Amino acid sequence: MASSVRFFIPCYVDELWPQAGRAAVELAEAVGFRVRVVDAVCCGQSLSNAGAASGRLEARFEAAVGGDDSEIVVLSASCAGHLDSVRPPQARPAVVEWCEWFARHAPDRFPKRVDRCIALHGSCSALRPSRGQPSRGVAAMRDLLSRVDGLVVADPEFASECCGFGGSFATTFPELSVRMGKDKLASLRDAGRDQGPVDGIVSSDCSCLLHLRAIEGVGLPFYHVAEILRSAA
Structure with missing residues (x-):
């Protein structure tokens, strides 16, 4: 059962x-x-x-x-x-x-190769401690993605900086929110400079991805971690 x-x-x-x-x-x-x-x-x-x-x-x-x-x-x-x-x-x-x-239940290796280079966006929520305990969110993302053969995960230079969404922050301070999003996108695009051109952005928070995708338009594709893993399953 x-x-x-x-x-x-x-x-x-x-x-x-x-x-x-x-x-x-x-x-x-x-x-x-x-x-x-x-x-x-x-x-x-x-x-x-x-x-x-x-x-x-x-x-x-x-x-x-x-x-x-x-x-x-x-x-x-x-x-x-x-x-x-x-x-x-x-x-x-x-x-x-x-x-x-x-990460506790996934296979050690996923069966299908995914030959691409994606930039990893760790949201503020995935990075910040909870109740005084270190967050495992980004480590869990990285662990899961490392189980996919062929996948290159690139880290942006300013990984801990906010993308500018922040829930109501984006509607309260829209100009600042968009400016922060543009800065984050530039950092993510440049993340693969030593590993090959970035052809996608991945995160565990679709809220950040929605914000960044709205700014990016028809450029880079955006994925939740589960979508990348599903393509390798």
């Missing part, structure tokens, strides 16, 4: 980047899991960023996941970080970001 796992697919992924959700589910199923998607709609981060006190959406999340202690796998470092910040320490069920979870 297949093991069961619960996924929380963020609202913006469901609406704007559904291919990432499909890839994540298919990868989990390929390694023997039966995926259940929790009906929580939104983690509440957008309202929290706008200054609203944690409340209805967070309560809806807790109601949707309650009654079962099995961990909730979140397809966004940003949403996982928000939930971790507003929930009590040691809250059950535990919340874990998808890359960190899948």
